[in-house]
Structure formats: C-alpha cells, structure tokens
Amino acid sequence: MALALQTFSTVKDANAALKAAGTRYLGGGTLVVRGANEGDVSVSSLIRSTEPALSAITVSGDNVRIGASLTMAAIAGHPNLVALARAARAVGGPAIRNMATVGGNLFAPAPYGDFTVALLALDAIVSTEGGEKPIETFLAKRQSNHAIVTEVGFTLPAEGLRFLKVSRVKPKGVSVLSIAAVLEQAPDGTVSSAHIALGCMADRPMRAKAAEEALLGRKLTSDGIAPALAVASDGTSPVTDPIASAWYRNEVLPVHLGRLLLA
Amino acid sequence: MAKIPVQFTLNGAEKAEFIDSGTTLLHALRDKIGDTSPKGGCHQGTCGACSVIIDGELRLSCLTLAETCNGAAITTTSGLSQGGVLHPLQRAFLDAFATQCGFCTPGMIMAAKVLLDHTPDPSRDEVVEALSGNICRCTGYEPIIQAVLTAARSNSQNAA
Numbered sequence: 001m002a003l004a005l006q007t008f009s010t011v012k013d014a015n016a017a018l019k020a021a022g023t024r025y026l027g028g029g030t031l032v033v034r035g036a037n038e039g040d041v042s043v044s045s046l047i048r049s050t051e052p053a054l055s056a057i058t059v060s061g062d063n064v065r066i067g068a069s070l071t072m073a074a075i076a077g078h079p080n081l082v083a084l085a086r087a088a089r090a091v092g093g094p095a096i097r098n099m100a101t102v103g104g105n106l107f108a109p110a111p112y113g114d115f116t117v118a119l120l121a122l123d124a125i126v127s128t129e130g131g132e133k134p135i136e137t138f139l140a141k142r143q144s145n146h147a148i149v150t151e152v153g154f155t156l157p158a159e160g161l162r163f164l165k166v167s168r169v170k171p172k173g174v175s176v177l178s179i180a181a182v183l184e185q186a187p188d189g190t191v192s193s194a195h196i197a198l199g200c201m202a203d204r205p206m207r208a209k210a211a212e213e214a215l216l217g218r219k220l221t222s223d224g225i226a227p228a229l230a231v232a233s234d235g236t237s238p239v240t241d242p243i244a245s246a247w248y249r250n251e252v253l254p255v256h257l258g259r260l261l262l263a
Numbered sequence: 264m265a266k267i268p269v270q271f272t273l274n275g276a277e278k279a280e281f282i283d284s285g286t287t288l289l290h291a292l293r294d295k296i297g298d299t300s301p302k303g304g305c306h307q308g309t310c311g312a313c314s315v316i317i318d319g320e321l322r323l324s325c326l327t328l329a330e331t332c333n334g335a336a337i338t339t340t341s342g343l344s345q346g347g348v349l350h351p352l353q354r355a356f357l358d359a360f361a362t363q364c365g366f367c368t369p370g371m372i373m374a375a376k377v378l379l380d381h382t383p384d385p386s387r388d389e390v391v392e393a394l395s396g397n398i399c400r401c402t403g404y405e406p407i408i409q410a411v412l413t414a415a416r417s418n419s420q421n422a423a
Contacts, residue, residue: 002285005328030308034308046285094393095374099323099327171392
C-alpha cells in the first residue's frame with residue numbers, strides 16, 4: 001500500500017493530523033521508511049513538520065536544548081556539543097548520521113538508539129506540545145506517545161560524559177551494547193553522584209540503578225568499582241538478536257562498564 | 264491516489280516527474296527517471312548501495328522520500344564522468360581492482376566523493392570511517408581504500 005506524506009508548517013497542525021489512525025511522524029526516515037520497506041502496512045500516512053524550532057540548537061552556559069529534527073551529523077559537528085560528539089558518531093555510518101534525528105533516536109528499538117543512552121545518562125528532559133517529561137518516564141511509555149517530540153534539554157556535565165559502544169564490526173557496526181555515564185567526584189576522589197545508562201540491555205535504554213548506588217562513596221579504582229560491576233546486570237533483560245545473545249550481553253557488560261569507569 | 268509532482272536537479276540537469284506520494288527517491292531515480300546507478304540492496308539503511316549526494320550530503324535514497332527532495336541538487340555516480348572521461352575516483356576504482364561484482368561500487372564512490380569534497384587529502388582512517396556505512400562482499404575493502412587514497416593523490420597532483 002502506498003504511503004501518503006503530509007507536510008505541515010507548524011507542530012500544532014502536524015500533531016492534529018497525527019491523531020488519525022495509521023499515521024506516524026517522519027523524521028529522518030531511518031525507522032519509519034525502513035519499516036515501510038520491510039512491509040509494515042500498519043502505517044498508511046506519514047506526517048512531518050517543517051517548523052524551524054525543530055531544527056534549533058540553543059546553548060546557554062551549560063544548558064543545552066536540541067531540536068528534535070537535528071541530525072546526528074549536526075550534533076557531532078557542533079562546536080558546543082563536543083561532549084556528545086562520541087555518542088552522535090556512534091550512530092550508523094555517515095549517510096545514516098546525515099538523516100537520523102534526535103527525536104527518532106528516542107524511539108529506536110534495541111539494538112539501535114545509542115544516542116538516547118547518552119541522553120538518559122544526562123537525565124535529559126523531553127519536550128512535546130503537551131509539556132515536558134524526564135527522559136526515563138518518557139522512554140517507559142514511549143509506545144503510547146502520540147505527540148511530536150519537539151526538543152530535548154539537558155545540562156552539560158562538569159566532569160564530561162563517558163560513552164562507549166561495543167560492536168563486532170569495526171569501525172562501525174550495530175551495538176552489542178552501549179554505556180553512557182555521568183559521574184561526579186568529591187575532592188577526595190570518591191564518587192558523589194553516578195548516572196549510568198545502558199543500551200541493548202533491555203528493549204529500550206535503561207539505567208543501571210544498582211551499579212549507580214554501589215559506586216557512591218567509592219573511588220574509581222579496580223577495587224573501588226568491583227561492587228558496582230558485580231551488580232551491573234541487575235534488572236537487565238537484554239535482547240537476543242543476530243549480533244549477540246542475551247547471555248553474552250550480560251556476560252560482557254561488567255567488563256565494558258569497568259573499562260569505561262577506569263578510562 | 265493522485266500523482267504528485269517532484270522537481271529536482273539530477274547531475275546538473277533539471278528533472279520533473281509525477282510520482283505516487285511515499286515513493287522513495289531510489290524508486291523514483293531508477294524506475295521513473297532511469298538512472299540505475301544507485302542500487303537497491305537491503306532497503307533498510309544497512310548496506311549503503313543506494314547512497315546518493317543530496318545538497319552536498321551523503322544520504323540513503325532507499326530511506327528518502329522523493330517528494331522531500333523538491334528543489335534539491337542530487338548527484339549520483341552516473342553523473343561523474345565528463346565527456347566520456349571517467350572521474351578520478353572511477354578511474355582509481357578500476358585501476359585498483361576495487362570493483363568486482365560492482366553492486367556496491369556506486370554507493371562506495373558516492374561516499375568517497377563526499378569525503379574528498381570536504382577532505383581532499385584524507386588519512387587512511389578517515390577513508391575507512393567515510394566508507395563505514397557501505398558494505399562490500401567481494402573485495403575485502405582494502406582495494407577500495409587504496410583506490411580512494413589514490414584518487415585523492417591524483418586530485419592533489421592535478422590541482423598542483
């Protein structure tokens with residue numbers, strides 16, 4: 001069945017059109033057009049909006065707001081978003097990064113969605129016309145979201161964003177898993193705050209809450225992080241796919257988390 | 264369903280076509296306009312065989328809807344040779360035996376062209392990164408990497 005594309009100049013009008021059955025929002029096309037190419041006939045109409053705010057990046061001090069239509073390539077190349085460049089470059093090859101959007105990445109099922117893992121570690125806020133939600137709440141109910149994501153906002157971490165993606169094909173491949181971490185350390189070197197997000201360890205990015213708690217008050221040494229690594233897989237339910245089995249993902253997660261924390 | 268008009272520049276020539284809404288650029292180029300240089304490999308955004316250059320950026324034509332390209336400037340591998348003379352990248356691919364079955368070649372050349380347009384003298388790592396979205400099942404990649412590096416050198420010699 002043919003797809004019909006409707007373009008609206010405002011998010012408001014596009015949101016109204018999205019209420020019809022069989023409609024989905026078209027960002028870069030790397031998820032919805034792919035779905036159509038694979039024979040997904042549940043979508044008969046695609047909606048998009050050309051509102052300029054969707055493509056804006058605002059950096060004011062440490063506060064960043066990124067329009068949902070911004071591509072991975074635009075983020076990777078932005079001089080004020082160096083902290084996010086590694087995560088943005090982890091997505092696809094060059095052509096995919098020129099197309100894939102921030103908004104779309106929020107909906108990418110495992111083993112995709114590496115950029116969202118970084119946003120989750122940053123505790124980003126996801127905005128729609130209806131208001132703002134913490135990213136963790138948004139991701140938990142993303143399948144029932146019917147409003148266009150307009151932007152994501154977060155604070156650039158003082159001690160940087162740690163990010164790691166493991167893939168079998170070099171330099172680019174689909175994720176075995178990805179990990180993002182935002183850590184704060186007290187003057188004596190102990191961890192005072194930890195946000196750790198995992199990709200491919202469930203059907204969508206998730207926080208490693210047990211590991212975060214186990215890191216508090218510990219130093220970033222082999223001995224110091226050992227309790228966190230021991231509970232890294234708590235609460236995970238990884239996917240089994242042609243890239244890796246759920247068992248393998250759980251087995252290697254502590255190894256890669258350890259490397260990221262000691263880096 | 265009513266056909267809709269699309270109009271863009273393809274390899275420097277104005278093209279206008281009536282298409283069904285939702286038609287991919289790959290389908291429009293190959294089956295409507297007759298430029299069969301972009302190949303339909305996976306249709307999932309994985310293989311890169313359908314890569315084209317849209318307004319200077321590498322894109323996948325299998326995941327791009329043709330109607331979103333209204334007014335755009337599109338380059339495909341079939342537009343690279345001039346007056347019967349192959350583009351330096353095409354020449355280098357032939358000389359380095361960087362093409363065997365040839366299916367991935369147009370996509371590889373598009374990815375390489377974007378790289379050389381922005382980075383005329385790339386390192387080997389930059390070439391590998393630029394080609395990382397394109398799959399080749401014949402060559403083992405090494406001849407392709409060498410061909411891109413050779414084309415970059417020949418470009419810089421011509422410019423000197």
